[in-house]
Amino acid sequence: MRTIIAKRARASTTGAVTSFSSSRRIFLKASVTAGGGLLLQAVLPPLVQVAIADALAAPADQAASLNAYIRIAPDGIVTIMSKNPEIGQGIKTMLPMVIAEELDVEWKNVRVEQAPLDEASFGRQFAGGSMATPLNYDPLRRVGAAARQMLVLAAAQSWSVAPAECRTGAGVVYHQKSGRSLSFGALAAKAATLPVPDLATVPLKDPKTFEIIGQPIPGVDNEKIMTGRPLFGIDVDVPDMLYAVFQKCPVFGGSLMSANVDTLKALPGVHDAFIVKASEANPNSDPQGLSDGVAIVAKSWWIADKAREKLEIQWDEGPVAAQSSVGFAHDAATLSQQVPVSYLRRDGDVAASLKHAAHVVEAGYSYPFLSHIALEPQNCTAHFQDGRAVLWAPTQNPGPGAKLVAATLGIPESDVTVKMTRIGGGFGRRLRNDFMAEAAWISKQVGAPVKLLWNRQDDMRHDFYRPAGFHFFKAGLDDDGKVVAFSNHFVTFGRNGKLADSAAMDANEFPAQLVPNLEYGQSVMELGVPTGPLRAPRSNALGFVFQSFIDELADRAGKDPVEFRLALLGERRVLVNSTGKPDALRDFDTGRMRDVLLEVAEISDWSDRHALPKRTGKGVAFYFSHLGYFAEVVQASVASSGEIKLDHVWIVADVGRQIVNPSGAENQVQGAALDGLGAALGQAITIDRGRVVQSNFDSVRPLRMKQVPPVEVRFLTTDHPPTGLGEPALPPVIPALCNAIFAATGKRIRSLPIDAEALRI
Amino acid sequence: MSYTIEVNRVKRTVDVDADMPLLWVLRDELKLKGSKFGCGIGLCGACTVHLDGKAVRSCITPLSSVGSAAVATIEGMAADPVGKKLQRLWMDLDVPQCGYCQAGQIMSATELLTKNPHPNDDEIDATMTGNVCRCCTYTRIRAAIKKVANLHSAAVER
Numbered sequence: 081m082r083t084i085i086a087k088r089a090r091a092s093t094t095g096a097v098t099s100f101s102s103s104r105r106i107f108l109k110a111s112v113t114a115g116g117g118l119l120l121q122a123v124l125p126p127l128v129q130v131a132i133a134d135a136l137a138a139p140a141d142q143a144a145s146l147n148a149y150i151r152i153a154p155d156g157i158v159t160i161m162s163k164n165p166e167i168g169q170g171i172k173t174m175l176p177m178v179i180a181e182e183l184d185v186e187w188k189n190v191r192v193e194q195a196p197l198d199e200a201s202f203g204r205q206f207a208g209g210s211m212a213t214p215l216n217y218d219p220l221r222r223v224g225a226a227a228r229q230m231l232v233l234a235a236a237q238s239w240s241v242a243p244a245e246c247r248t249g250a251g252v253v254y255h256q257k258s259g260r261s262l263s264f265g266a267l268a269a270k271a272a273t274l275p276v277p278d279l280a281t282v283p284l285k286d287p288k289t290f291e292i293i294g295q296p297i298p299g300v301d302n303e304k305i306m307t308g309r310p311l312f313g314i315d316v317d318v319p320d321m322l323y324a325v326f327q328k329c330p331v332f333g334g335s336l337m338s339a340n341v342d343t344l345k346a347l348p349g350v351h352d353a354f355i356v357k358a359s360e361a362n363p364n365s366d367p368q369g370l371s372d373g374v375a376i377v378a379k380s381w382w383i384a385d386k387a388r389e390k391l392e393i394q395w396d397e398g399p400v401a402a403q404s405s406v407g408f409a410h411d412a413a414t415l416s417q418q419v420p421v422s423y424l425r426r427d428g429d430v431a432a433s434l435k436h437a438a439h440v441v442e443a444g445y446s447y448p449f450l451s452h453i454a455l456e457p458q459n460c461t462a463h464f465q466d467g468r469a470v471l472w473a474p475t476q477n478p479g480p481g482a483k484l485v486a487a488t489l490g491i492p493e494s495d496v497t498v499k500m501t502r503i504g505g506g507f508g509r510r511l512r513n514d515f516m517a518e519a520a521w522i523s524k525q526v527g528a529p530v531k532l533l534w535n536r537q538d539d540m541r542h543d544f545y546r547p548a549g550f551h552f553f554k555a556g557l558d559d560d561g562k563v564v565a566f567s568n569h570f571v572t573f574g575r576n577g578k579l580a581d582s583a584a585m586d587a588n589e590f591p592a593q594l595v596p597n598l599e600y601g602q603s604v605m606e607l608g609v610p611t612g613p614l615r616a617p618r619s620n621a622l623g624f625v626f627q628s629f630i631d632e633l634a635d636r637a638g639k640d641p642v643e644f645r646l647a648l649l650g651e652r653r654v655l656v657n658s659t660g661k662p663d664a665l666r667d668f669d670t671g672r673m674r675d676v677l678l679e680v681a682e683i684s685d686w687s688d689r690h691a692l693p694k695r696t697g698k699g700v701a702f703y704f705s706h707l708g709y710f711a712e713v714v715q716a717s718v719a720s721s722g723e724i725k726l727d728h729v730w731i732v733a734d735v736g737r738q739i740v741n742p743s744g745a746e747n748q749v750q751g752a753a754l755d756g757l758g759a760a761l762g763q764a765i766t767i768d769r770g771r772v773v774q775s776n777f778d779s780v781r782p783l784r785m786k787q788v789p790p791v792e793v794r795f796l797t798t799d800h801p802p803t804g805l806g807e808p809a810l811p812p813v814i815p816a817l818c819n820a821i822f823a824a825t826g827k828r829i830r831s832l833p834i835d836a837e838a839l840r841i
Numbered sequence: 842m843s844y845t846i847e848v849n850r851v852k853r854t855v856d857v858d859a860d861m862p863l864l865w866v867l868r869d870e871l872k873l874k875g876s877k878f879g880c881g882i883g884l885c886g887a888c889t890v891h892l893d894g895k896a897v898r899s900c901i902t903p904l905s906s907v908g909s910a911a912v913a914t915i916e917g918m919a920a921d922p923v924g925k926k927l928q929r930l931w932m933d934l935d936v937p938q939c940g941y942c943q944a945g946q947i948m949s950a951t952e953l954l955t956k957n958p959h960p961n962d963d964e965i966d967a968t969m970t971g972n973v974c975r976c977c978t979y980t981r982i983r984a985a986i987k988k989v990a991n992l993h994s995a996a997v998e999r
Binding site: 133164165167168169203296297298299301302303305306307308309310311312314316361380381382383453454455456457502503504505507533535586603605743744747750751752753754758776778782783784785786788790791827 | 850851857861862865866869870872874875876877878879880882884886909914916918919927928932937938939940942943944947965966967969970971972973974975976977979980981983997999
């Protein structure tokens with residue numbers, strides 16, 4: 081752990097009091113705001129020792145330090161800053177709830193403001209990895225509790241009584257003996273001058289007394305959303321703003337040779353059109369930053385976008401033009417016949433045990449590239465002026481965005497200001513900030529504020545895709561149907577000797593440690609297509625292949641798929657990951673998984689599934705990711721045409737002892753499961769000659785209302801720290817569906833998206 | 842070219858090309874940001890507005906085709922008895938996740954319930970299936986529509 085000290089005071093503050101507890105490495109600062117309120121600012125150590133998912137591509141030590149602000153006005157209105165980007169995960173409501181609970185104020189008196197990017201004050205600000213709850217739950221409770229304690233002390237001093245004689249409730253400090261009381265609003269200015277308590281030892285509420293945490297609280301932006309107020313990046317409006325589009329090479333990594341920008345400049349309403357060469361922007365050009373292209377800047381976005389019809393660009397398509405999805409599948413099949421290039425793990429002797437196995441099951445699985453298809457296309461508004469850049473950015477990852485902009489423009493990071501907007505869907509796409517670099521560059525070239533907005537085709541064809549993958553399984557069962565050997569050859573992607581982003585598999589992937597003879601081999605194909613994290617990175621694909629193949633084994637063993645999985649899980653214990661060092665993201669608690677599996681079997685009437693009509697089936701799967709244990713059952717019916725109808729989904733989750741906001745939690749779990757089903761049924765990105773074939777929602781089909789089944793969600797409360805919900809509900813739903821289709825039709829789904837034609841009878 | 846259209850019961854004049862889609866007139870000329878851009882070809886419903894009470898995709902509706910039709914957007918729904926109820930229920934049931942599609946969802950639902958106060962499940966699905974919610978808040982969208990329909994029923998019974 082390291083000591084973190086806030087580097088600068090708020091410009092609007094006066095009379096700061098600081099306290100520093102070196103033993104606990106917590107720094108807290110209180111000050112009186114210009115308006116007379118209390119400002120509490122804290123920088124906290126990593127109280128939860130978990131590594132950030134590699135999806136974030138950020139140093140772990142940065143990711144663990146957090147911060148929050150509380151401002152109390154004299155009228156008792158409490159303003160709580162929400163530090164992280166809001167992408168629909170409900171963070172802007174949920175984190176302030178945690179602070180408000182321990183502060184002991186009424187939720188109706190809380191106002192929430194989106195914090196700007198200020199990692200010196202707030203620590204890492206990002207939306208990713210379902211990490212906000214595990215990283216912030218305990219620290220932000222302490223921030224609220226510390227503020228409450230300062231308010232109590234202020235009251236006690238005013239009355240010359242012992243703080244222990246005072247209690248708080250709903251934003252008021254009471255002294256019962258004398259019957260006196262003072263509101264937080266009246267006490268705030270005085271409280272701000274008092275020493276700050278040690279966050280590590282500040283008393284916290286008994287969770288049994290919670291009044292805000294655990295209540296279903298609607299989103300703080302709901303009214304603005306429902307009345308059409310500007311909130312999102314695309315809604316930003318800056319005086320004298322111009323609008324831009326940016327045409328990039330359809331082939332990844334292609335470079336621009338020439339373009340008819342003079343023709344475009346002459347079009348009515350077009351302000352400017354110019355060539356962008358990534359190499360000119362920054363000699364160390366970031367592959368996640370600016371690329372070659374043509375910027376068209378106009379007085380309206382529609383004019384800029386329409387001007388593309390007249391655009392003629394000569395590209396040097398480069399080497400990636402030789403790559404295609406068909407070629408990858410062919411190469412993967414070839415590689416599957418060879419020994420893996422490397423092994424993630426080799427336990428026992430797979431080859432020998434397969435020879436003696438009563439049954440050997442072999443299967444090849446594959447899944448496609450996927451686009452994130454957030455409904456709000458990528459956009460960013462930038463204003464470069466006098467060597468400084470201001471960006472209004474719908475980004476999940478503003479810190480690296482600011483760094484990228486600084487590098488692209490060749491200015492110090494301290495001259496980049498990032499204002500976070502609400503975001504119309506993230507799903508991991510906006511962890512990359514290419515759109516920020518583009519907007520900043522274009523604004524600098526035209527010398528005016530510019531809103532860059534991609535159209536849907538840009539968005540679908542210039543993503544950081546969920547990597548495709550190929551898995552070749554072989555497993556052996558003994559006479560009793562027990563798994564004695566398990567082998568997986570993963571054919572994945574890389575570039576220049578490194579695995580592609582989000583294309584890795586963990587050595588601890590289930591059923592590692594549960595089968596005595598087990599090996600995970602890996603071979604890598606060269607890829608020029610950019611990849612990145614998509615909701616439940618890696619797990620969204622690995623859940624499908626592993627939980628589907630395990631279903632094949634259950635079938636071959638002649639066992640109930642739930643019973644088979646319970647037998648595989650075995651007794652209740654924690655399987656410590658292969659490094660031997662505790663790591664909550666990788667250590668697997670078989671007991672927690674058994675419990676969610678048993679519960680989902682119960683609520684889905686699993687044992688009665690044989691009574692279902694013909695061509696209707698139930699499938700089960702479980703998956704552990706992002707610290708959450710999820711077991712899910714899908715019931716699906718398959719028409720003679722092959723058309724798949726989703727009948728019902730049952731989900732049981734264990735994300736620890738506390739659901740902070742049950743309304744948001746249920747919404748996340750239902751949404752994640754439906755998201756997975758939508759991807760499995762209708763989504764693929766196909767690469768042909770180095771470019772993406774699909775361009776809109778006709779060819780990449782998001783789930784729609786008529787497809788949506790009831791989704792029942794149950795949370796098991798267990799004595800573990802609360803963990804996140806944006807992602808872990810997604811992975812098991814896809815294999816549960818595929819296993820349901822097998823139960824209904826006898827046909828195994830080994831490739832996504834599901835080919836309904838193949839299910840026709 | 843100059844066009845005068847009625848938006849949320851107010852006459853507005855804009856000077857733009859005839860083929861500029863209504864969505865961009867609303868968003869960039871009239872600064873009504875509630876209607877959203879999603880796909881640009883009428884597939885996602887994020888841009889849904891009403892023309893004389895009929896839900897249309899404003900991203901593929903040229904300004905020149907609007908004529909004298911009354912345009913209503915999400916910003917005007919507080920003045921629509923059905924739209925207002927839906928907005929309220931959407932808040933009470935905490936429907937949104939990211940929220941980007943919800944204006945379009947409410948516009949489609951408002952047309953549905955105005956024309957058919959008691960839609961059955963199939964009718965709800967048929968209308969609402971044109972509106973994509975990428976966060977998949979469909980369960981709550983359906984619940985909110987049903988609840989408003991039931992409020993209608995209760996009012997009628999009284």
